[in-house]
Amino acid sequence: MLRENTFHHLSIGQAAFSFFICFVLLGLISCQGLTGEQLRTAVPDEIMESIYEEIKTPYKNGIVLQHPDTSKMVDSPTVFRTHDSWYMTYIVFDGHGYETWLATSDDLLHWKTKGRILSFTEGTWDASQKAAYVSLVDINWGGTYGVENFNDQYWMTYLGGNVDGYEAGRLKVGLASSSSLTEAVEWKTSKDPILSPTDQGARWFEDKTIYKSLVIRDREMHTGYPFVMYYNAKGDTANYESIGMAVSKDMISWERYGENPIITRRKGICGDAQIAKIDDVYVLFYFGAFWKPGAFERFACSYDLIHWTDWEGEDLIAPSEPYDKTYAHKPWVIKWEGVVYHFYNAVGENGRVIALATSKNLKE
Numbered sequence: 001m002l003r004e005n006t007f008h009h010l011s012i013g014q015a016a017f018s019f020f021i022c023f024v025l026l027g028l029i030s031c032q033g034l035t036g037e038q039l040r041t042a043v044p045d046e047i048m049e050s051i052y053e054e055i056k057t058p059y060k061n062g063i064v065l066q067h068p069d070t071s072k073m074v075d076s077p078t079v080f081r082t083h084d085s086w087y088m089t090y091i092v093f094d095g096h097g098y099e100t101w102l103a104t105s106d107d108l109l110h111w112k113t114k115g116r117i118l119s120f121t122e123g124t125w126d127a128s129q130k131a132a133y134v135s136l137v138d139i140n141w142g143g144t145y146g147v148e149n150f151n152d153q154y155w156m157t158y159l160g161g162n163v164d165g166y167e168a169g170r171l172k173v174g175l176a177s178s179s180s181l182t183e184a185v186e187w188k189t190s191k192d193p194i195l196s197p198t199d200q201g202a203r204w205f206e207d208k209t210i211y212k213s214l215v216i217r218d219r220e221m222h223t224g225y226p227f228v229m230y231y232n233a234k235g236d237t238a239n240y241e242s243i244g245m246a247v248s249k250d251m252i253s254w255e256r257y258g259e260n261p262i263i264t265r266r267k268g269i270c271g272d273a274q275i276a277k278i279d280d281v282y283v284l285f286y287f288g289a290f291w292k293p294g295a296f297e298r299f300a301c302s303y304d305l306i307h308w309t310d311w312e313g314e315d316l317i318a319p320s321e322p323y324d325k326t327y328a329h330k331p332w333v334i335k336w337e338g339v340v341y342h343f344y345n346a347v348g349e350n351g352r353v354i355a356l357a358t359s360k361n362l363k364e
Contacts, residue, residue, distance in 0.1 A: 041302070041303055041304060041306075041307035042307070042309050043281065043301040043302065043303065043309040047281060047301065048301055048309060048311055048313075049313075051278060051281060051283060051299070051301055051311075052299075052311065052313060052316075054141075054278060054340075055276075055278075055283065055285075055299065055316065055333060055340060055342075055359075056316060056340075056359065057316065057317065057333075057340050057341070057342040057357035057358050057359050058357070058359070059357060059358050059359070059360065059361045059362065059363075060317075060320070060321055060324075060355070060356075060357045061109070061355070061356045061357065061358055061362055061363065062321075062323065062355060062356070063323055063346065063350060063353045063354070063355050064109060064110070064111055064343070064354055064355060064356045065077070065088070065090065065103060065111045065113075065353065065354040066350060066351075066353040066354070067092060067351075067353075070350070070351050071094075071095070071351075072092055072093065072094045072095075073092065073093040073351060073352035074090055074091070074092055074345075074352055074353055074354055075090065075091045075092070075093065075098075075131070075330065075345050075352060075354075076090060076091050076131065076133065076212065076272065076330050076345060077089070077090050077330075077332045077343040077344075077345070077354050078090070078133050078134045078137070078332055079108075079145070079332050079334060079341075079343055080134055080137045080138075080145050080146065080147050081144065081145040081146060082146055082147065082181060082182060083182065085104055085105070085106060085182070086104065086105040086106070086107075086108055087102060087103070087104050087105075087181070087182055088102070088103045088104075088105070088111060088343075088354075089101070089102055089103075089117070089132060089133065089134050089156070090103065090354060091131040091132070093166060093352075096120065096128060096164050097120065097128035097129045097130075097161075097164055097165070097168075098129045098130055098131035098159065098167075099116055099118055099119055099120060099130055099131075100116070100117050100118035100130055100131060100132040100156075100158065101113060101114075101115065101116050101117065101184075102114045102115060102116075102117050102182075102184050104182070108336065108341050108356075109356070109362070114182075114183070114184040115184025116184060116186075117132070117178075117184060117185065117186060117187050118130040118132050118156075118158060118176060118186070118187055118189065119186060121189075124162065124189075125160060125161075125162055125172070125174075125192065125193060126158070126160030126161060126162065126172075126174050126189060126193075127162040128161060128162050128163055128164050128165075128168075128169075129159055129160050129161035129162070129163075129167075129168075129169075129171065130158050130159075130160060130174070130176075130189070131158055131159040131160075131212070132156040132157065132158035132159075132176055132187070133156060133157055133158065133212060133213060133214055134147060134154070134155075134156050135147075135154075135155040135156055135157055135214075135215035135216075135251070136148035136150060136154075136155060136215060136216065136217050136227075137216075139216055139217075139275050139276055139277050139282075140276075140277050141276050141277060141278040141279075141283075141335050142335040142336070145334055145336075147181055148217055149181075150251060151251070152179065153177040153178065153179060154177065154178050154179070154180075154181045155175065155176070155177050155215065155251055156175075156176045156177075156187065157173055157174065157175055157176075157194070157213040157214070157215055157229065157231075158173070158174045158175075158176055158189070158213075159171050159172075159173070159174075159210070159211055159212060159213070160172050160173070160174040160189075160193060167209075167211065169209075170197055170198070170208070170209050171197075171209045171210055171211060172193035172195060172196040172197065172210055173193055173194050173195040173196070173210055173213050173229075173231065174189055174190045174193050174194065175189070175190040175194045175251070175252070176188060176189045176190070194252070194253075194254050195210060195213075195229075195231070195246060195254055196210070197209055197210055197233070201255070201256050202256075203235075203244065203256060203259060203260070204235050204237060204238060205233060205234075205235040205238045205242045205244065205260070205261050205264070206231075206233030206234070206235055206242075206244055207235050207236050208233070208234045208235050208236045208238075208239075209233065209234050210231055210232075210233040211231065211232045211233060211234075211241065211271060211272075212231060212232055212271060212272045212273075212330075213229055213230070213231035214229065214230045214231070214273050214274060214275065215227055215228070215229045215251070216228055216230075216275050218305060222304045222305045222306060223245075223247050223257055223305065223306065224247075225247035225248060225249055225257075226248075226249065227247065227248040227249070227250075227251055228245060228246075228247055228257075228305060229245065229246040229247070229248070229254065230243055230244070230245060230262075230273035230275065230284070231243070231244060231246070231273075232244075232269070232270065232271030232272060232273070232286075238266070240264070240265070240266060240267050240268055240269065241268070241269040241270060241271045242261030242263060242264035242266075242270055243261055243262055243263040243264070243270050243271065243273050243284075243286060244256070244257075244258070244260075244261045244262065245257040245258055245262055245306070257306075258306070262284075262306070262307075262308050263284065263286060263300055263308060263310065265288065265291040267290070267291045268288065268289050268290030268291035268292075269287070269288065269289040269290060269291075269295070270286055270287075270288055270298075271286060271287055271289075271330075272286055272287050272329070272330045272331065273285070273286045274286070274331055274332055274333060275305075276333065276334075280303065281301050281302070281303065282301065282302045282303070282304075282305055283299055283300075283301055284299060284300045284301070284302065284308060285297065285298075285299050285316070285331040285332075285333050286298055286299065286300070286331070287329035287330055287331060287344075288315075288329075289327070289329060294318065294319050294326070294327060294328075295319075295326075295327035295328065295329035295347075296315040296316075296317060296318040296319070296328060296329060297315055297316040297317040297318070297328065297329060297331050297342070297344060298310070298311060298315060298316065299311050299316060316331070316342065317331075317342060317344055317357055319348070321346075321348065322348050322349045322350075323346050323348040323349060323350045323353065323355060324344075324346035324347065324348050324355055325348040325349070326347040326348050327345070327346070327347040327348075328344055328345075328346055328347075328355075329344060329345055330344055330345035331343070331344050332344075338360075339358055339359055339360050339362070340358060340359035341356060341358055342356065342357045342358070343355070343356055344356075344357070
């Protein structure tokens, strides 16, 4: 009623001008290909810039974890904290396939390997590949970085397959669980994959193979589900890697969310998502590769975990040092005691290792 009365008080000229403005705005929206939903959910440039200033890590600290056997490759850090200590899961490729290992640290700079937590098996769907990533890590920026125990278990999703070689064969997503988070003990793995490229509901961008996955707890239930998975995958007709979503009510049964990827360049790779929440903005760290030279770290932002605004500015990390001159990619980023720590997989003169960049110069 108020709006009707207000309109009747407008002059004919004012009303015509208002309609003209609406017409122009609709034209601009149409020309830019933006829907009303996209306009409501897009993160403004000034917010993107402020996030970049908050998360950037210009100081490279060098290698923090390297396999003693230089013929073996170390990859994909996941960092969390419990009982006043830091822990990192990471994966090792030995020429046969991936296995998952655990390391610990008191200061985030010096790491000591504890042992293996997912190993090769025989005669299983995941016999040759078990590259795992801890689920339900606290996503709050500067938070606890603790890991939620759900149904009396800790959880990891993992890249699984039974073909020997580097990410060989048709890879799928498995689920592992354990009552122990900090001991080098073998986790229990799923008899069958929880997501597969051959599933009936597999989408066009993921029906060839599925790579790394990350599961977070969404307490605000943006999707209507408490558990959200982000994963990168490649399609039979989409011969590039994009990031998609899946959702679950119980961590066991998963269903795809949406029809299209949330992050893609339609060439090269967008992959290895990590989620952080800075105030009311979700940040998705990921790496890009081959849609411009090399491999490098990027990010996108969202208000709802579903619609993402991709950063168009400079890379968070790019190759620059002898140890990361080939690739600088696969992020895990945290903020602790006022310092941002950006762990990443570096490939260069030292082989494939885990390196660290920070927001402050820790070498002084």
